[in-house]
Amino acid sequence: MRGLVVLLVALVIHMIGFGMVIPVMPFLLRELGGDAAAQGFLVSLFSLVQLLSAPLWGALADRLGKTRIVASGLLLSALGNATAYFSNSLFSLAVARAVAGLGGGTIGALQALVADLSPPERRASSMALFGMAFGAGFVLGPVLGGVAGSIAPRLPFLLATAMSVAAAAVVTRIPVVRGRVQWTFKLELGLLSAAVLLLNFSFSMFEGLVSYYGADVFRMTPSQIGVLMLVAGVATAAGQMAVRRLEGRLASGTAAAVGVAITGIGLALLAAGELPLLYLGAALASVGQLIAASNLFAIASSINGAGGTSFGILQSAGSLGRLVGPATAGLIYTHLGPPYVFLTSALVALSIVPIALRYLASLK
DSSP, rough: HHHHHHHHHHHHHHHHHHHHHHTTTHHHHHHTEEEEEEHHHHHHHHHHHHHHHHHHHHHHHHHHHHHHHHHHHHHHHHHHHHHHHHHOHHHHHHHHHHHHHHHHTHHHHHOOOOOOOSOOHHHHHHHHHHHHHHHHHHHHHHHHHHHHHHHHHHHHHHHHHHHHHHHHHHHSSOOOOOOOOOOOOOOHHHHHHHHHHHHHHHHHHHHHHHHHHHHHSSOOOOHHHHHHHHHHHHHHHHHHHHHHHHHHHHHHHHHHHHHHHHHHHHHHHHHTTTTHHHHHHHHHHHHHHHHHHHHHHHHTTTTTTTTTTHHHHHHHHHHHHHHHHHHHHHHHHHOOOOOHHHHHHHHHTHHHHHIIIIIITOOO
């Protein structure tokens, strides 16, 4: 377990750096002559490169060792942030974000490494801890980035570079035996990828529009929206305890079905247009998503011996869902109305239940 703790610490360090650049990106863009369209392009570029590279990184992790690939990804992220720090044009900034996205494609290898460092019966809990470490760094990063950015607008990029290098140095200290994984495509992996894609598509519809929904329909202030996000964050942390309670009592596929059912119920509550149900729905959706995602990725560790290729394919499926979900939600919100966004996302989440119960519940 010591290796797992070291890895999670490295992940928090890296994600703080990742989050630090978010508040200052618009200012750097404006300095270089960019606008909102340019920012949208850079976000999409990062996600696209991450999506395309994840399976390739996973395959390399199976051949060369997961620790080496994870450390390489962290160093690429550092290089991307360093390039952004020195950018003097929109083109060089785009190159910087593409390099950072390439580094981000190693997340699948990182999850496979989490599986390697966890006993089989505790992998769902470990995946939940991975999600919490990921989220903790992402929450702290923008706060620290805002403070650093007030000192110097580009300073967060420099600090993020240093933090990714530090995280890479920490990862190289993890004693993992290198070994090749023989990868073959299995039907279970295809079904698991479909479930991960649908879960990320559904939850990203919620994440992408819930703050806008709060401001537009409930006239919430920024501080009230912050409280709503805090409620969702606390609920996600509570989800870790739920994962531990379910682990060993239910098969991972069954536990994943429970998670997506809770997510679907929470999302449906959001459509009611009542303020108390907004908070309750956000909390339930967040808890359910952690339970579902942790167990889906725990199942992946039983396919092809926790191979990096399998986790890379799942990460690509998840990235595709996150890429398409917010845009779909925006179109539905504009043309049909707010309730239909959350009803649609609830139905998408609930569509995973039969996949999980019928095809994945027998997997360990």
